[in-house]
Amino acid sequence: GQQVMQIPQYQHVQEGEDFTTYCNSSTTLSNIQWYKQRPGGHPVFLIQLVKSGEVKKQKRLTFQFGEAKKNSSLHITATQTTDVGTYFCAGPMNRDDKIIFGKGTRLHILP
Amino acid sequence: KAGVTQTPRYLIKTRGQQVTLSCSPISGHRSVSWYQQTPGQGLQFLFEYFSETQRNKGNFPGRFSGRQFSNSRSEMNVSTLELGDSALYLCASSLGLSRPSWEQYFGPGTRLTVT
Numbered sequence: 001g002q003q004v005m006q007i008p009q010y011q012h013v014q015e016g017e018d019f020t021t022y023c024n025s026s027t028t029l030s031n032i033q034w035y036k037q038r039p040g041g042h043p044v045f046l047i048q049l050v051k052s053g054e055v056k057k058q059k060r061l062t063f064q065f066g067e068a069k070k071n072s073s074l075h076i077t078a079t080q081t082t083d084v085g086t087y088f089c090a091g092p093m094n095r096d097d098k099i100i101f102g103k104g105t106r107l108h109i110l111p
Numbered sequence: 112k113a114g115v116t117q118t119p120r121y122l123i124k125t126r127g128q129q130v131t132l133s134c135s136p137i138s139g140h141r142s143v144s145w146y147q148q149t150p151g152q153g154l155q156f157l158f159e160y161f162s163e164t165q166r167n168k169g170n171f172p173g174r175f176s177g178r179q180f181s182n183s184r185s186e187m188n189v190s191t192l193e194l195g196d197s198a199l200y201l202c203a204s205s206l207g208l209s210r211p212s213w214e215q216y217f218g219p220g221t222r223l224t225v226t
Contacts, residue, residue: 033214042201042217043154088154098167099144099215103153 004091006102014110019076021105023089030092032065032072037104038085046074081109113138115204115218123224129190132221134202136183142166142207143185144215145177148199157200160185161207189223197225 005024013019023032031050035043047056049065049072056063062075076083086104093100116135124130136143144167145157156169160179177187183204189196199222203215 035217042219043203043215045214045216048214090154098156098159098169100156101146101154 004089004100004102006089006105008105009103010106010108012108012110013079015081016078019079019083019107021074021087021089021107023072023074023102025070025091027093028069030069032069032089032091034063034072034074035088035090035101036085037088041085043088076107079107079109081111083107084109115202115216117200117202117218117221119221120219121222121224123226124192125226126192126194128192129188130192130223131186131188132200132202132223134185134187134204134218136185136202136204137216140204140206140216141183142205143179143183144203144205145185145187146201146203147171148201148220149197154201157187159207192225194225197223199223 003026007022011019031048033048034046036046037043047063049063052069053067054065060077064073072089074087086106088101088104090099090101115137118133134143142161144159146154147157148154157171157175158165158177159167163179174190179185199220201220202218205215
């Protein structure tokens with residue numbers, strides 16, 4: 001079936017280092033969303049990308065949507081302890097528009 | 112605007128019982144989706160309701176059901192609970208008016224433990 005894969009599953013970085021998580025879909029996505037879930041919290045919407053090749057920035061976060069609209073990435077520059085959490089990508093599958101979430105990348109920050 | 116609210120926040124049930132969870136979406140949002148979150152499986156889509164109609168359904172057994180009321184509030188029901196149903200159940204609301212309009216706002220979730 002249609003899947004959204006995220007890598008890596010876990011990432012430990014030293015505070016101040018950069019971090020990137022990748023999202024790959026088995027099918028073309030009409031759009032992709034990114035969410036962040038802090039430990040013990042609930043997913044919080046970060047951004048939505050719609051256009052092929054789109055790049056959006058939010059302060060230290062850079063989001064990219066692939067040209068073929070089958071992959072996306074989230075890059076965090078100079079991580080801080082507040083970046084700790086799990087980052088999910090999600091996309092509607094074309095046929096029935098069900099939202100499929102990736103399994104997330106859990107980011108740990110080492111002080 | 113008030114956020115998405117879910118009740119109860121925590122619940123302990125025994126196998127074989129049934130449970131009803133409630134979700135109140137953000138005012139003006141007409142779409143409510145339900146997800147099951149477990150450490151092993153991540154966020155799995157249960158179903159989506161829009162204007163009191165089920166618009167999409169995930170791959171869960173018929174023991175999982177839901178409904179939406181005219182005020183957009185939604186409930187989900189799980190009958191004949193199994194140990195494997197222990198999870199965080201998240202509700203998410205969105206405007207749901209047109210595609211793509213997928214920005215979802217999640218509630219705090221209901222932590223269900225089945226013993």
